[in-house]
Amino acid sequence: MKLTDKQWEKLKDLIPDGVKRPDGRGRPWRDKREALEGILWILKTGAQWSHLPPVYPPYQTCHRRFQQWQEQGVMQRVVEALARDLHERGGVDLSECYIDGSFCMAKKGGSSVGKTKRGKGTKVMAVTDAGGTVLSVSVESASPHEVKLVGKVLEERFIEPLPERLIGDKAYDSDPLDQALQQKGIEMIAPHRGNRKKKKTQDGRKLRRYKRRWKVERFFAWLFNYRRCVTRYEYKVENYKAFILLACMLILLKPFMR
Incomplete structure (x- = not known):
């Protein structure tokens, strides 16, 4: 997959260069752009590393560079x-x-x-944000309810400021979650579940914002x-998260495709 x-x-300037030996020996590092494009081809196609086409550096090189960048936290810093x-x-x-x-x-x-x-799965x-720009992603076990994962995904946000309002589906209808987010200055807006026993807490006028929730669903489509x-083949969750972050990187770079 070629970058423009x-x-x-x-x-x-965000992708580190290879470290050179003090004595000047050893093979020179392959161009970091070529290595990144090879990694992105794996990301886009979902193919095995050994299927990387010869137009890219050897798959061993690309895989090794992927592991190094993941361990150094490069993907997170880039996004x-x-x-x-x-x-x-x-x-x-x-x-x-x-x-x-x-x-x-x-x-x-x-x-x-986790089992479901x-x-x-995971x-x-x-x-x-309001325009559908991705602000945070996290990768967790699939077993816990999504309400319990809200705090973690907010902690892993890409920018420092917090959302003013957070809009979700019925899965996020939780009074404890509302209270926890209020302490952070965030208003949670979610339709009530059909089996809710406690009194209603949502203002119907504010729930009009819910009709624009398709923007986060569009992000998942992208x-x-x-x-x-689509499917996690990586045993280490850190490697799978690195691929997720690379996809977010490309989504953020869409305005620069030409």
């Missing part, structure tokens, strides 16, 4: 830098944000894998266009 020159211009730049340019609207989660089957097990009625949580994110 504009996209690479945004990334080149945070892109989101922060967008926010500073006035491209982020925190007046109403949307939250949702999506189940992903985990084929090889590993950490952060759909099988063993839950990808996401928060987007995310799962990258086939390596």
